[in-house]
Amino acid sequence: xxxxxxxxxxxxxxxxxxxxxxxxxxxxxxxxxxxxxxxxxxxxxxxxxxxxxxxxxxxxxxxxxxxxxxxxxxxxxxxxxxxxxxxxxxxxxxxxxxxxxxxxxxxxxxxxxxxxxxxxxxxxxxxxxxxxxxxxxxxxxxxxxxxxxxxxxxxxxxxxxxxxxxxxxxxxxxxxxxxxxxxxxxxxxxxxxxxxxxxxxxxxxxxxxxxxxxxxxxxxxxxxxxxxxxxxxxxxxxxxxxxxxxxxxxxxxxxxxxxxxxxxxxxxxxxxxxxxxxxxxxxxxxxxxxxxxxxxxxxxxxxxxxxxxxxxxxxxxxxxxxxxxxxxxxxxxxxxxxxxxxxxxxxxxxxxxxxxxxxxxxxxxxxxxxxxxxxxxxxxxxxxxxxxxxxxxxxxxxxxxxxxxxxxxxxxxxxxxxxxxxxxxxxxxxxxxxxxx
Amino acid sequence: xxxxxxxxxxxxxxxxxxxxxxxxxxxxxxxxxxxxxxxxxxxxxxxxxxxxxxxxxxxxxxxxxxx
Numbered sequence: 001x002x003x004x005x006x007x008x009x010x011x012x013x014x015x016x017x018x019x020x021x022x023x024x025x026x027x028x029x030x031x032x033x034x035x036x037x038x039x040x041x042x043x044x045x046x047x048x049x050x051x052x053x054x055x056x057x058x059x060x061x062x063x064x065x066x067x068x069x070x071x072x073x074x075x076x077x078x079x080x081x082x083x084x085x086x087x088x089x090x091x092x093x094x095x096x097x098x099x100x101x102x103x104x105x106x107x108x109x110x111x112x113x114x115x116x117x118x119x120x121x122x123x124x125x126x127x128x129x130x131x132x133x134x135x136x137x138x139x140x141x142x143x144x145x146x147x148x149x150x151x152x153x154x155x156x157x158x159x160x161x162x163x164x165x166x167x168x169x170x171x172x173x174x175x176x177x178x179x180x181x182x183x184x185x186x187x188x189x190x191x192x193x194x195x196x197x198x199x200x201x202x203x204x205x206x207x208x209x210x211x212x213x214x215x216x217x218x219x220x221x222x223x224x225x226x227x228x229x230x231x232x233x234x235x236x237x238x239x240x241x242x243x244x245x246x247x248x249x250x251x252x253x254x255x256x257x258x259x260x261x262x263x264x265x266x267x268x269x270x271x272x273x274x275x276x277x278x279x280x281x282x283x284x285x286x287x288x289x290x291x292x293x294x295x296x297x298x299x300x301x302x303x304x305x306x307x308x309x310x311x312x313x314x315x316x317x318x319x320x321x322x323x324x325x326x327x328x329x330x331x332x333x334x335x336x337x338x339x340x341x342x343x344x345x346x347x348x349x350x351x352x353x354x355x356x357x358x359x360x361x362x363x364x365x366x367x368x369x370x371x372x373x374x375x376x377x378x379x380x381x382x383x384x385x386x387x388x389x390x391x392x393x394x395x396x397x398x399x400x401x402x403x404x405x406x407x408x409x410x411x412x413x414x415x416x417x418x419x420x421x422x423x424x425x426x427x428x429x430x431x432x433x434x435x436x437x
Numbered sequence: 438x439x440x441x442x443x444x445x446x447x448x449x450x451x452x453x454x455x456x457x458x459x460x461x462x463x464x465x466x467x468x469x470x471x472x473x474x475x476x477x478x479x480x481x482x483x484x485x486x487x488x489x490x491x492x493x494x495x496x497x498x499x500x501x502x503x504x
Contacts, residue, residue, distance in 0.1 A: 241448040248442070249456050253463060260467040304470035323480075335477040360477035364469050397466070400473045404463040411452060 010106065011070075017043050017051040023164075024070065026083050027104050031164035035084070037069065042161065042170070054170065057160045063087060063099050066116075066216060069163050073213035075205070076123055078105050080112065082214070084163030091155040091173075102163060111166065114210070115202070119221070120228025121210050124188065127199035131187065139432065141180045141187055148180035148187050150432045151229050183426070184232040204230040227425040235415050246412045253408065257401045261394075269297040269305075270391040276318070276376045276384040289376035289384065296327060296371045299393055306395040307372070308359045310388040313341040316379050317354075320387075323373040324362060331368075335360045361395065 012028045015021070019039035025031050035042045035057065045051040065085040067073075072081050084102030089095075098117035105111070113124040131141045131148075141148040154177055158169050178189040184204035191197050207221045235242075276289040299305070311318060317340035324333040337360065343352035372389065427433030446453050466473045 238448045241446045242452065244442075245446045245449055245453055245456065249460065252460060256460075256464060256467060302470055304472060304476070332480050333478045334480040336479065361472050362478050363471040363476040394470065397472055400463060400466045400471075403473050404459045407459040408456060 014045060014051070016041055017045075017053050018056070025164040026070070026081055026106065027109065027164060027166060030109055030166040031083070033165040033168050035161040035163060035165075037162045040160070040162070044168075057158075063097075063222075065099075065101070065162065066220065066222070067101055067114075067214045071214050073215070075103070075114070075209065075213040076112075076203070078112075079107070080105055080114075080213075082114075082163075084165050085161065086158055086169055087160040088156045089159050091157050093154070096154075097159065102165060114205070116222060117228070118226065119207065119224030120231055121205040121207055122186065122202040122228075122230060123205050124186075124200050124202040127187065127201040130197070130199055141189075143187070145185065146182050148182040148185070150178060151181040151186070151430045152179045152432070153177065179229065181230050183230045183236075186230045202230065204228065204232060226429060227422055229426065229429070231426070233419050233422040235419055239415065239419065242412055242415060246408060249408050250405065253401065253404055257396070257398075261396055264301075264303065264394040266306075266392050266394045266396060268390060269299065269393050270294060270372075270389065272389050274374065274387045274389060276378065276387065278384055285377075287378050289374075289378065292374040292376065292387070294372040294374075294389060296369055297391060298369050299365060299367050301367050302364055303393045304395060304397060305362045305365050306359060306392045307335075307362070308388075308390040308392070309337060309339070309357065310390075311339055311341075311356050311358075312386040313339060313354075313356050314383075314385075315342050315344070316340070316385070318385055319377045320358075321375040321377075322360070323375075324365070324370055325373060326366070327369045327371060329366075329368065331366070333362045333365065335362070361397075 009028045011024050011026045013022050013024050014034070016023055016034075016036040016039060018041035019036060021036060021038035023034060023036060025034065032046050033042070033044055033054075034051075040057040041053050042055045042057060043051045043053045065082075067082045067085075069082055069085065072079060074080075080103035082101050083104045086100045086102070087097060088100065089097040096117075098115055101114040101116075103112040103114055103123075110125075115122045115124060131143050139150045155173070155175065156177060157173055161169055174193045176191045178191075180187045180189070186202040188200040188202060189197060190200070207224065208218060210216065211218050211221055233239075272294050274292045274294065276292070279288045279290045305324070307322065307324075309320065309322075317338070319336065319338050321334065321336040326332070337358040339356065339358050340354040341352070341356045342354055343350065345351070372391070374387065374389075376387075378385065427435070462473065465471070
């Protein structure tokens with residue numbers, strides 16, 4: 001005798017035992033519990049006996065089904081039909097409400113739940129394998145995919161339902177549920193009163209995917225609030241690449257800095273001691289010093305020059321305009337340094353203010369023979385100060401290194417803070433976050 | 438190895454291109470001897486050649502303040 005496959009009927013109809021309205025149902029062989037879309041009676045019908053009314057949903061629903069019952073859609077690579085809709089809430093915290101669409105896969109007669117909470121969607125299916133290291137009260141569950149962390153523990157109640165179900169949804173009241181997350185995945189543990197444990201695996205679904213799958217208008221989708229329990233950080237996929245690129249850019253920067261320093265090590269072109277001498281000619285204002293001219297020095301290639309000035313100031317100030325003069329072209333570079341240094345003893349404690357030193361950097365000074373001219377102006381009275389001058393070619397210019405390093409780090413730092421903020425928002429809705437005891 | 442690197446950074450290829458700007462700016466500063474944040478030159482005569490964007494406040498004689 002050969003096996004003859006009887007085609008499974010795509011749908012069937014029954015009458016609501018309370019209002020006699022026609023109800024179309026799709027899992028003809030499996031569905032046993034029904035919630036009437038007309039009178040909201042909840043009844044059992046196994047196909048043989050007379051339908052038996054169990055109860056009726058009177059509570060006004062907060063959310064009506066967005067996806068009409070009977071709608072077909074491709075989601076997660078499977079063709080699903082929406083056959084049921086349940087609005088649930090946490091038993092001890094009724095403000096936490098979510099909706100679940102019962103999805104039926106006609107070809108395999110498998111089920112999945114499409115859950116929606118504050119605009120965040122998850123597709124939940126039975127987990128075929130029990131996680132190896134899972135105990136009921138554990139704070140985490142380790143699987144080959146990684147470690148799932150406890151996110152929520154609760155008992156649920158049904159607020160409202162419509163459609164067909166292959167199990168008694170009211171019986172779920174007794175279940176103790178624990179949710180463990182490893183975004184974008186979630187493991188859901190359901191523990192029945194007889195200590196039977198069932199595992200489900202949920203995965204984040206973007207609202208746009210849901211809309212595309214069931215032909216919904218994107219603007220009609222619930223607005224997302226906060227960060228979903230398993231909503232992936234949008235930058236997660238980019239983060240490893242960004243970290244690698246930033247590390248490489250840092251070493252390129254560092255090697256360029258070191259390479260430039262090895263190619264043109266900083267070298268002293270001039271070291272000289274000069275003494276300010278008061279200009280006593282009648283035309284000069286009191287405090288004016290005679291022009292000081294440094295010895296000449298040669299720069300063999302275009303470079304930055306650093307000019308360090310160390311004075312012997314003591315309780316006085318010095319205004320010091322300086323000119324760097326190219327002796328061949330007459331080209332001049334100028335800068336002015338105002339230096340002051342005061343010190344003393346007051347109330348038995350010594351104090352000092354200002355500094356005896358100053359420095360200046362001149363960029364892109366062409367090759368050539370140069371000398372420095374100083375035009376000192378200081379307060380008359382105290383002894384005229386001395387000036388030690390040192391000219392260095394090719395100073396390391398670490399400010400360039402740090403400015404560019406900062407530019408390189410701005411985007412990665414912003415991304416890092418964004419990731420941190422995303423995780424903080426995610427766990428703010430949980431009692432079991434990293435900051436919880 | 439280089440090919441693997443380019444494959445690895447594919448998710449941020451646009452940022453990789455953008456990074457060439459600061460790195461190029463740095464290389465230009467290093468080869469020309471330029472302090473990128475500006476130097477201390479105040480001379481209007483050499484405005485075209487070296488960087489003349491003074492990074493320090495410059496006080497003339499008339500503005501000089503002291504105790």
